[in-house]
Amino acid sequence: MAELDELLTAALRDLATEAPALPPLPPRARRRIRARRATAIVASVAVVAGVSAGAVLGVRALTKAAPPPASPRHQVTAYVLSGSGRVIPIRAATNQALPPIKLGRNRVLCAIAVTPDGKTAYVASHGPGFAGTVTPIRTATGTALRPVKVGPGPCALAVTPNGKTVYVINLASNTVTPIRTATNTALPPIRVGSRPLAIAITPDGKTAYVTTRGPVARCPGTVTPIRIATNTALPPVRVGGCPIAIAITPDGKTAYVAAGSQVTPIRTATNTALRPIKDGHIPVAIAITPDGKTAYVVNFATSRGLTVTPIRTATNKALPPITVGRTYPQNLPSIAITPDGSTVYVITNVAGPAHPDAVTPIRTATNTALAPITVGRGSCALAITPDGKTVYVANMSPGTVIPIQTATNTALAPIKVGRGACGIAVMQHGGRAETKSR
Amino acid sequence: MSDSSAGDRLEALYARHGPEALRLVYLLTGDRELSEDLVQEAFIKVAGRLTGLRNADSFRWYLRRTVVNLANSHLRHQRVERAYAKGLTGSPAGPDMSSPDVATRQAVREAIARLPARQRAVVVLRYYEDLTDQQIASVLGWPLGSVKSSLHRATAILREHLGQEEPWQS
Numbered sequence: 190m191a192e193l194d195e196l197l198t199a200a201l202r203d204l205a206t207e208a209p210a211l212p213p214l215p216p217r218a219r220r221r222i223r224a225r226r227a228t229a230i231v232a233s234v235a236v237v238a239g240v241s242a243g244a245v246l247g248v249r250a251l252t253k254a255a256p257p258p259a260s261p262r263h264q265v266t267a268y269v270l271s272g273s274g275r276v277i278p279i280r281a282a283t284n285q286a287l288p289p290i291k292l293g294r295n296r297v298l299c300a301i302a303v304t305p306d307g308k309t310a311y312v313a314s315h316g317p318g319f320a321g322t323v324t325p326i327r328t329a330t331g332t333a334l335r336p337v338k339v340g341p342g343p344c345a346l347a348v349t350p351n352g353k354t355v356y357v358i359n360l361a362s363n364t365v366t367p368i369r370t371a372t373n374t375a376l377p378p379i380r381v382g383s384r385p386l387a388i389a390i391t392p393d394g395k396t397a398y399v400t401t402r403g404p405v406a407r408c409p410g411t412v413t414p415i416r417i418a419t420n421t422a423l424p425p426v427r428v429g430g431c432p433i434a435i436a437i438t439p440d441g442k443t444a445y446v447a448a449g450s451q452v453t454p455i456r457t458a459t460n461t462a463l464r465p466i467k468d469g470h471i472p473v474a475i476a477i478t479p480d481g482k483t484a485y486v487v488n489f490a491t492s493r494g495l496t497v498t499p500i501r502t503a504t505n506k507a508l509p510p511i512t513v514g515r516t517y518p519q520n521l522p523s524i525a526i527t528p529d530g531s532t533v534y535v536i537t538n539v540a541g542p543a544h545p546d547a548v549t550p551i552r553t554a555t556n557t558a559l560a561p562i563t564v565g566r567g568s569c570a571l572a573i574t575p576d577g578k579t580v581y582v583a584n585m586s587p588g589t590v591i592p593i594q595t596a597t598n599t600a601l602a603p604i605k606v607g608r609g610a611c612g613i614a615v616m617q618h619g620g621r622a623e624t625k626s627r
Numbered sequence: 628m629s630d631s632s633a634g635d636r637l638e639a640l641y642a643r644h645g646p647e648a649l650r651l652v653y654l655l656t657g658d659r660e661l662s663e664d665l666v667q668e669a670f671i672k673v674a675g676r677l678t679g680l681r682n683a684d685s686f687r688w689y690l691r692r693t694v695v696n697l698a699n700s701h702l703r704h705q706r707v708e709r710a711y712a713k714g715l716t717g718s719p720a721g722p723d724m725s726s727p728d729v730a731t732r733q734a735v736r737e738a739i740a741r742l743p744a745r746q747r748a749v750v751v752l753r754y755y756e757d758l759t760d761q762q763i764a765s766v767l768g769w770p771l772g773s774v775k776s777s778l779h780r781a782t783a784i785l786r787e788h789l790g791q792e793e794p795w796q797s
Binding site for chain 1: 637638647650653654659663666667670672673739750782
């Protein structure tokens with residue numbers, strides 16, 4: 190039997206989903222509130238006058254006592270990009286959706302990133318004609334600020350480690366727009382190669398790397414470094430195929446690029462491509478363990494379905510691939526690693542295209558896949574809470590987010606967020622932010 | 628401030644914090660109708676007193692404290708434990724007991740339902756609201772020692788019901 194703590198938490202959360210819907214506040218209740226407020230004001234005046242101390246004890250008890258600080262898990266929120274231009278916050282402590290933050294019904298939400306201090310989430314979206322904006326959201330209050338205009342077709346964004354700048358990829362204009370977070374103003378766009386798609390920033394905050402695919406027919410494939418101090422593009426680095434994903438080691442020395450049928454490491458000190466790593470499969474997503482020792486690459490492998498190849502970063506050698514799914518999920522697979530580096534979670538599909546997608550955990554100590562966890566149709570993004578206890582998986586078709594308890598690898602009750610759920614970020618107020626964009 | 632804008636703020640506050648408070652009071656009472664009544668009563672009490680409160684976390688905290696106290700008071704006076712147990716164990720969805728996970732969870736729900744109201748409140752605040760002992764003591768207005776002993780007794784009873792050994796026995 191699992192630990193009692195986990196059982197109690199799971200049972201109570203499960204039970205809470207059966208609570209009734211909130212009834213509307215009746216007019217009689219409003220009248221009673223107004224009457225009580227009038228009484229409270231009279232009582233406050235009495236305090237100032239120094240009389241009737243006993244009558245105001247109740248008011249003082251409420252207004253003087255400061256609430257104790259919330260426990261860390263209480264302060265964790267997952268933000269889910271949903272259809273109809275809505276961002277749905279989910280409180281991690283209870284796994285319940287909070288009121289949506291509406292960015293406009295005609296807007297398609299494309300990507301989300303959270304500043305390292307957790308105070309602001311940035312959501313990239315486009316409206317008719319791919320007109321792009323990035324909307325800052327104050328996480329403390331859940332309010333959307335004035336949108337910042339960026340280039341057409343924003344598809345990915347990344348925040349610098351010092352939280353001062355957000356870089357937004359504008360797919361339709363082959364540019365990257367920096368946004369100054371202090372004032373939420375866009376700086377002049379930086380021209381990069383054609384068809385930019387993914388972005389990663391070095392941990393020292395000096396360089397952003399943007400994958401650029403080039404013309405469709407030839408797809409020469411490059412990565413364009415951007416010097417953050419001057420916001421200038423440096424000469425592109427050839428990576429030998431169509432690049433689709435990029436990840437940088439925690440020490441910032443190497444960027445790994447999934448490009449064509451190979452993974453190309455780039456030495457960031459010199460911006461030179463190293464010998465590509467090939468295992469005959471097509472890499473589509475990359476994540477690197479927090480200790481920087483292993484990169485996990487998700488591959489489309491025609492003969493074996495979906496595989497994950499571990500790459501030792503010290504030697505840039507690929508280990509034997511791990512089969513995680515018989516077929517491909519409906520969307521591009523997403524991958525995330527727990528903060529303690531013990532488990533990799535990958536969106537897969539094990540039963541066939543007509544069946545729901547699944548999430549397969551991989552134990553990094555042994556590089557073995559555990560039993561897949563069925564989640565839902567159209568799973569397209571996953572993110573892990575900073576404490577590593579929960580994985581959130583966004584599912585487009587049913588419009589749900591499924592929390593997975595990492596201790597037991599069991600799926601909890603789905604949280605309804607509205608159809609089109611895709612893209613998710615998890616942040617901790619006043620602390621770390623774990624971000625997974627679409 | 629005009630009446631209409633004050634009304635809108637009230638509605639927004641209710642919509643923001645009401646569902647969370649409702650789920651908490653439902654866990655404490657197990658009665659859907661009673662939960663709705665108690666959460667409205669708690670909202671009237673808190674919103675009626677805290678006119679100038681701008682910190683949403685503080686409002687949430689006071690609302691939580693008020694619903695817990697109202698629920699405990701109601702349970703104490705009306706003795707609705709049996710109704711609670713019935714409500715909890717009779718899940719409207721009719722759980723599929725063939726799955727070991729579901730069967731275990733159902734057993735846990737029944738065990739929680741059997742707890743006395745005070746112990747149940749401590750268990751809900753710890754394992755659902757994820758509060759520390761200190762925070763639970765503040766919500767319930769109890770000494771810290773009472774929280775610790777209640778929690779200890781409650782988990783011992785739950786382990787006994789669920790056939791689990793104490794950690795030091797395994």
